[in-house]
Amino acid sequence: MPQRFADGFNPEAVKAMTMAFDAACERLGLAPTHNALTMRLALAIVDAARTGERDPTQLCILALRSLAR
Numbered sequence: 813m814p815q816r817f818a819d820g821f822n823p824e825a826v827k828a829m830t831m832a833f834d835a836a837c838e839r840l841g842l843a844p845t846h847n848a849l850t851m852r853l854a855l856a857i858v859d860a861a862r863t864g865e866r867d868p869t870q871l872c873i874l875a876l877r878s879l880a881r
Contacts, residue, residue, distance in 0.1 A: 817858045825861055832857050832871035839876065852879060 818826040836853050837844045844850060856875035865871055 817854050821861060825866055828866045828868045828871060829857050829861050831868035832860075832875060835868065835872045836875050839872070849879075 818829070821829065833850075833854055834844060836857070837850065840849075840853075842850060842853075853875055856878040857871050859878070860871050860874040865874065
């Protein structure tokens with residue numbers, strides 16, 4: 813997950829978001845590089861984390877659902 817998306821989050825939240833990002837990339841068969849799709853994925857995880865969600869599995873699920881829309 814791009815570090816700039818971690819601004820405003822505590823270390824535990826950043827760890828959960830990173831785990832969710834890595835898991836989502838793996839499920840989608842994506843390399844965790846900087847491209848339009850992974851950026852959308854990262855932003856979806858940040859949006860979910862802003863609601864207070866900290867479970868990496870749930871963050872991953874929410875991000876994948878948002879991409880499906």
